[in-house]
Amino acid sequence: MKSVVTVEDVSFAYGEKVAIEDISLSIEAGDFLGLIGPNGSGKTTLLHIMLGLKRPDFGSITLFGEPIDEFDDGERIGYVSQRSTDRGSTMPVTVREVVTMGRFAHVGRSPLGTDDHEIVDEALETVEITDLADRRINQLSGGQRQRTFIARALASEADLLALDEPTVGVDAESRERFYGMLDDLNREGITIILIEHDIDILTKHVDKVACINRELYHHGDTVSFLESEALSEAYGAAHGVIEHDHP
Amino acid sequence: MSLDTTNADRVGGPVANLTAWLGWFRPQRRREWVELGGIALTAILGVAMIGFILLDWLRFAPEWAVIGPYADLLFGQFIVAGMWMDHYLGTNVFSHPFMWRAIATGVLIGIVAPLVGTYLVHRQMALIGETLAHTAFAGVAVGLLFIALTGWTGSLLFVALIVSALGAVGLQWLTDRTNTYGDVPIAIVLSGSFAVGTLLISWGRDFTSLAIDIEGFLFGSLAIVTAEGAQLVAVLSVVVVALVALNYKQLLFITFDEQAARVARLEVDRYNTLLIVMTAVVVVGAMQILGVILVAAMLVIPVATASQVAESFRETLYLSILVGQLSVLGGLAFAIGASLPPGGSIVVIAIGFYLLSIALSGRSGTSISMH
Numbered sequence: 001m002k003s004v005v006t007v008e009d010v011s012f013a014y015g016e017k018v019a020i021e022d023i024s025l026s027i028e029a030g031d032f033l034g035l036i037g038p039n040g041s042g043k044t045t046l047l048h049i050m051l052g053l054k055r056p057d058f059g060s061i062t063l064f065g066e067p068i069d070e071f072d073d074g075e076r077i078g079y080v081s082q083r084s085t086d087r088g089s090t091m092p093v094t095v096r097e098v099v100t101m102g103r104f105a106h107v108g109r110s111p112l113g114t115d116d117h118e119i120v121d122e123a124l125e126t127v128e129i130t131d132l133a134d135r136r137i138n139q140l141s142g143g144q145r146q147r148t149f150i151a152r153a154l155a156s157e158a159d160l161l162a163l164d165e166p167t168v169g170v171d172a173e174s175r176e177r178f179y180g181m182l183d184d185l186n187r188e189g190i191t192i193i194l195i196e197h198d199i200d201i202l203t204k205h206v207d208k209v210a211c212i213n214r215e216l217y218h219h220g221d222t223v224s225f226l227e228s229e230a231l232s233e234a235y236g237a238a239h240g241v242i243e244h245d246h247p
Numbered sequence: 248m249s250l251d252t253t254n255a256d257r258v259g260g261p262v263a264n265l266t267a268w269l270g271w272f273r274p275q276r277r278r279e280w281v282e283l284g285g286i287a288l289t290a291i292l293g294v295a296m297i298g299f300i301l302l303d304w305l306r307f308a309p310e311w312a313v314i315g316p317y318a319d320l321l322f323g324q325f326i327v328a329g330m331w332m333d334h335y336l337g338t339n340v341f342s343h344p345f346m347w348r349a350i351a352t353g354v355l356i357g358i359v360a361p362l363v364g365t366y367l368v369h370r371q372m373a374l375i376g377e378t379l380a381h382t383a384f385a386g387v388a389v390g391l392l393f394i395a396l397t398g399w400t401g402s403l404l405f406v407a408l409i410v411s412a413l414g415a416v417g418l419q420w421l422t423d424r425t426n427t428y429g430d431v432p433i434a435i436v437l438s439g440s441f442a443v444g445t446l447l448i449s450w451g452r453d454f455t456s457l458a459i460d461i462e463g464f465l466f467g468s469l470a471i472v473t474a475e476g477a478q479l480v481a482v483l484s485v486v487v488v489a490l491v492a493l494n495y496k497q498l499l500f501i502t503f504d505e506q507a508a509r510v511a512r513l514e515v516d517r518y519n520t521l522l523i524v525m526t527a528v529v530v531v532g533a534m535q536i537l538g539v540i541l542v543a544a545m546l547v548i549p550v551a552t553a554s555q556v557a558e559s560f561r562e563t564l565y566l567s568i569l570v571g572q573l574s575v576l577g578g579l580a581f582a583i584g585a586s587l588p589p590g591g592s593i594v595v596i597a598i599g600f601y602l603l604s605i606a607l608s609g610r611s612g613t614s615i616s617m618h
Contacts, residue, residue: 051510052510053506053509053510071512073512074510074513077510079507079510079511080507081507091503091560092554092557092559092562092563093503094558097499097559097561101496101500101503101504101507104500104511104513105512105513109494109496109497112496134558134559136558156511
């Protein structure tokens with residue numbers, strides 16, 4: 001199987017504070033990987049390093065087989081950042097405009113063609129927000145906004161979806177539906193990296209888990225993760241309950 | 248415009264082409280067609296004003312270019328038409344070339360300032376405009392000294408343009424490298440460049456005869472718009488409109504979600520520099536009419552007004568330009584009629600539009616709240 005992302009001996013520090021230490025792992029095509037760890041364990045930092053948003057102090061990364069500095073097929077990655085539901089809260093922009101952004105990396109400076117618009121329509125259809133297409137994004141619920149961002153990733157025809165706590169601020173029902181949708185996309189062959197606080201919901205859906213707290217504690221399939229001690233080790237032995245940093 | 252919604256269904260070819268060209272902005276309602284009509288009128292006005300400036304410019308074309316006398320003839324006819332306008336309107340405005348230069352500059356600024364401002368405001372960079380205006384003021388001071396010391400005959404604004412563009416790049420450099428809140432470097436550059444400007448002007452007064460209307464640059468004046476100033480605005484307007492049209496998609500993506508744009512491998516830093524340099528350029532042009540102190544208003548108020556009522560980003564862009572243009576035309580008319588400075592008049596009218604948009608939209612709450 002082909003590796004989508006490989007991380008080799010990567011370390012990263014914010015000034016003196018080491019966030020990531022000596023982590024190596026590889027994500028294969030078709031994986032649905034859950035990235036977990038306590039607050040401040042470096043999950044987001046690791047994801048940023050994998051996507052090229054941050055440069056590691058040590059170690060190397062490849063994306064789709066290319067060294068990260070040479071990788072330029074940006075349209076192959078669909079990224080939904082942390083707190084993305086806040087975006088568009090003041091900026092007037094419609095659902096269709098946001099989803100259409102997924103085509104921008106494809107067309108460059110040329111105008112969008114009919115086929116681009118068709119792909120956008122399909123993406124809206126897939127996440128079932130066609131009827132909201134011309135609404136301003138700040139008029140949507142958290143769940144609807146989240147689906148808009150997924151539709152943007154679909155419109156870019158991404159092979160890799162990277163989602164950083166995508167369901168913060170989304171109600172339980174929409175969240176369940178959202179994960180069902182991710183399962184479907186993964187079955188269609190899209191590789192997914194997911195950061196999620198709720199370990200119960202995460203382990204129900206992902207097929208692999210990387211558990212980190214500065215260092216990598218576990219990387220393997222979900223069953224072996226649940227049987228291992230990685231969770232209590234990473235969260236510290238005293239932690240029977242997993243902390244949530246938001247109400 | 249004869250195109251309306253009923254026509255749109257019947258006429259296949261040209262309407263289909265037009266909608267394809269408009270991208271995903273598919274006018275469906277009367278309101279969208281009205282906006283598009285307004286934009287078309289603004290574009291025609293803009294092109295006409297560029298035509299006037301060009302004619303004014305070509306009058307002094309070198310002899311080998313042959314065109315000079317013809318341009319002179321046409322320009323004369325234009326002024327005659329202006330005299331007729333004055334005659335029928337009972338005004339004393341349109342027969343004066345300097346008035347036309349000021350009006351043309353105002354019209355073009357009314358297009359490009361809200362155009363660039365739409366991206367600035369939604370990137371939360373509104374204060375950058377104000378800062379670059381102060382940098383431009385330092386640029387004017389440098390230009391004055393440079394001209395006084397070297398006897399250079401070029402335009403003062405050209406020097407201001409260069410200083411302001413350098414200031415823009417410097418500001419970005421400083422923001423990237425200082426370890427503090429984002430608005431601290433802005434505050435430092437804002438007051439710092441004004442300080443340098445005042446020092447240079449006071450220092451220059453001692454040994455040169457500075458025959459320049461500093462108050463004109465501070466508060467804006469129709470009288471300081473020179474032929475070169477108008478030409479500079481014409482050129483920069485064409486360049487800015489072309490750049491925004493060419494990079495509309497990228498600028499929108501970065502404005503909305505900079506991190507995702509980086510992941511999509513857009514050259515975010517390069518577009519940031521483009522936006523900030525375009526701002527510097529627009530600010531120098533607008534400074535003549537609006538003045539250093541009020542120039543940011545033209546970048547911000549029309550956009551704030553449009554964002555209050557617009558349904559999409561593209562509509563925001565269109566409405567910002569329309570509000571900007573109406574404010575400029577209304578402000579100039581008021582300023583000329585009442586013999587008051589144009590800057591203040593334009594800004595007060597723009598604020599009138601802003602208040603009106605809040606009253607009309609009834610969504611002031613949702614626009615400000617974060618959820």
